[in-house]
Amino acid sequence: MASRRRLVVVSNRLPVRRVRRGGSTAWEQSPGGLVTALAPILKSARGAWIGWAGGSGRAPAPFTLEGVRYTPVSLSRGQLEDFYEGFSNRTLWPLYHDAVRAPEFRRRWWWPYVDVNRKYAEAAAATAKRGDLVWVHDYHLQLVPAMLRELRPDVRIAFFLHIPFPPDELFAHMPWRSQIIEGLLGADLIGFQTPTGVRHFMATARRVAGVHGSRGTLSTGGRHVRVGAYPISIDLAAFDRLARAPETAARLHRLRVRLGRDRRVILGVDRLDYSKGIDARLKAVAELLTSGRATPADTVFVQVAVPSRESVKEYAELREEVERLVGRINGEFGEPGLAPVHYLHRGLPQAELVSHYLAADVMLVTPFRDGMNLVAKEYVACRTDDTGALVLSEFAGAAHELKAALMVNPHDVDGLAAGIDAALHMPHAEGARRMRSLRRAVRHNTVFDWADEYLGAAWS
Numbered sequence: 087m088a089s090r091r092r093l094v095v096v097s098n099r100l101p102v103r104r105v106r107r108g109g110s111t112a113w114e115q116s117p118g119g120l121v122t123a124l125a126p127i128l129k130s131a132r133g134a135w136i137g138w139a140g141g142s143g144r145a146p147a148p149f150t151l152e153g154v155r156y157t158p159v160s161l162s163r164g165q166l167e168d169f170y171e172g173f174s175n176r177t178l179w180p181l182y183h184d185a186v187r188a189p190e191f192r193r194r195w196w197w198p199y200v201d202v203n204r205k206y207a208e209a210a211a212a213t214a215k216r217g218d219l220v221w222v223h224d225y226h227l228q229l230v231p232a233m234l235r236e237l238r239p240d241v242r243i244a245f246f247l248h249i250p251f252p253p254d255e256l257f258a259h260m261p262w263r264s265q266i267i268e269g270l271l272g273a274d275l276i277g278f279q280t281p282t283g284v285r286h287f288m289a290t291a292r293r294v295a296g297v298h299g300s301r302g303t304l305s306t307g308g309r310h311v312r313v314g315a316y317p318i319s320i321d322l323a324a325f326d327r328l329a330r331a332p333e334t335a336a337r338l339h340r341l342r343v344r345l346g347r348d349r350r351v352i353l354g355v356d357r358l359d360y361s362k363g364i365d366a367r368l369k370a371v372a373e374l375l376t377s378g379r380a381t382p383a384d385t386v387f388v389q390v391a392v393p394s395r396e397s398v399k400e401y402a403e404l405r406e407e408v409e410r411l412v413g414r415i416n417g418e419f420g421e422p423g424l425a426p427v428h429y430l431h432r433g434l435p436q437a438e439l440v441s442h443y444l445a446a447d448v449m450l451v452t453p454f455r456d457g458m459n460l461v462a463k464e465y466v467a468c469r470t471d472d473t474g475a476l477v478l479s480e481f482a483g484a485a486h487e488l489k490a491a492l493m494v495n496p497h498d499v500d501g502l503a504a505g506i507d508a509a510l511h512m513p514h515a516e517g518a519r520r521m522r523s524l525r526r527a528v529r530h531n532t533v534f535d536w537a538d539e540y541l542g543a544a545w546s
């Protein structure tokens with residue numbers, strides 16, 4: 087019954103961008119694992135995607151791109167400030183990331199969050215047909231499942247949270263905790279990145295909404311809501327292909343020559359976000375240089391920090407802190423022509439990103455908390471010759487699968503420095519054994535497996 091299997095995806099942002107072509111502008115799919123995995127499914131299921139397309143004011147008209155129907159949602163300047171920068175990124179984001187920055191609970195951000203969620207729910211209700219599956223994504227839209235159920239009890243509803251779900255006692259701080267839990271419970275399936283997220287959510291749902299259930303099913307209002315862990319992943323084949331491409335070899339060669347062929351390369355790649363532990367790893371690098379375990383002549387640290395949420399105060403402060411640390415390390419330990427830290431405050435084209443992964447003897451993924459962390463998986467996917475070492479925070483969702491990484495606690499600067507040192511001196515055989523095991527883990531669960539598993543559960 088093809089009509090029953092239609093999929094409507096709802097996410098804060100549409101995975102598209104406007105590009106200039108000739109004298110006019112056109113829409114283009116932006117690169118990313120989620121859209122790569124879902125585009126073929128949406129295309130064959132004549133599916134649709136609803137989300138914000140950037141900008142404020144009137145939304146652009148719906149359009150079709152590579153067989154997928156995109157419906158932009160409009161957000162006003164005020165909604166962007168209160169719903170997006172405020173409630174989503176200054177309340178929910180820090181609260182769900184273990185409160186590594188204090189979440190702000192402002193009453194004037196709550197109603198815009200409700201209004202914008204209703205707008206997405208109405209757009210989904212207007213698009214979905216009877217029996218369709220509507221898949222709602224992420225923390226910006228947690229009220230949509232219940233709002234949509236109210237409007238359209240005849241569709242199936244699934245929700246996936248890309249970021250961690252916090253422990254019960256932390257979530258309890260949220261003034262609108264019951265509204266959020268009830269919003270989520272409107273779904274038929276709620277997916278989290280890890281079993282820990284599932285556990286936290288089940289505990290909170292029992293306490294806040296008084297629902298019953300165990301073993302991945304909750305009962306509420308005469309319905310069953312399934313709750314499960316579905317760890318997201320990457321398009322392994324795409325990274326494998328890029329890593330083996332002849333142009334990549336040439337790019338890698340140029341990069342290694344510029345970084346110094348005899349130096350060991352340590353790499354970090356993140357959005358410039360305080361959850362990612364960029365400051366912690368800079369302190370650990372400083373510790374290695376201070377203790378003489380690394381010198382600017384034998385080791386170089388490259389940090390790619392992609393600008394993110396720059397209008398949010400905490401992000402501007404983090405940028406200052408990171409740049410101060412980089413300046414201090416280079417000032418203290420650098421020599422003319424030999425900077426121990428290279429800091430790039432920009433995103434790289436994907437082919438360039440892959441040559442950085444290939445240039446890195448050691449990859450540092452050290453978030454204080456992270457839903458999954460795709461960078462860790464991408465690094466592993468690119469290491470086709472089983473070389474390289476991954477230093478991974480035990481607080482990244484990816485740590486559940488990438489067990490052969492060198493695990494670290496980013497709050498412990500000495501332990502982190504010791505982990506990096508161990509990675510730099512890892513015996514070849516042990517490094518290869520670990521990398522083979524990491525590669526098996528990524529092969530075992532690609533983004534296509536993730537989408538299959540999740541959608542299989544949502545449709546059943």
Ligand code: GDG
Nearest residue numbers: 248318355392432433434435436439456457458459460461
């Ligand atoms: C959220 C959750 C969860 C980064 N720098 C460049 C670049 N990137 C790409 C990477 C990777 C993506 O951005 C970052 O993904 P992460 O998973 O690390 O992080 P978030 O943005 O925080 O995503 C996270 C994810 O959702 C998925 O569910 O894993 O836990 O926080 O794909 O490759 N890409 C390019 N140049 C760069 O400089 N081209």
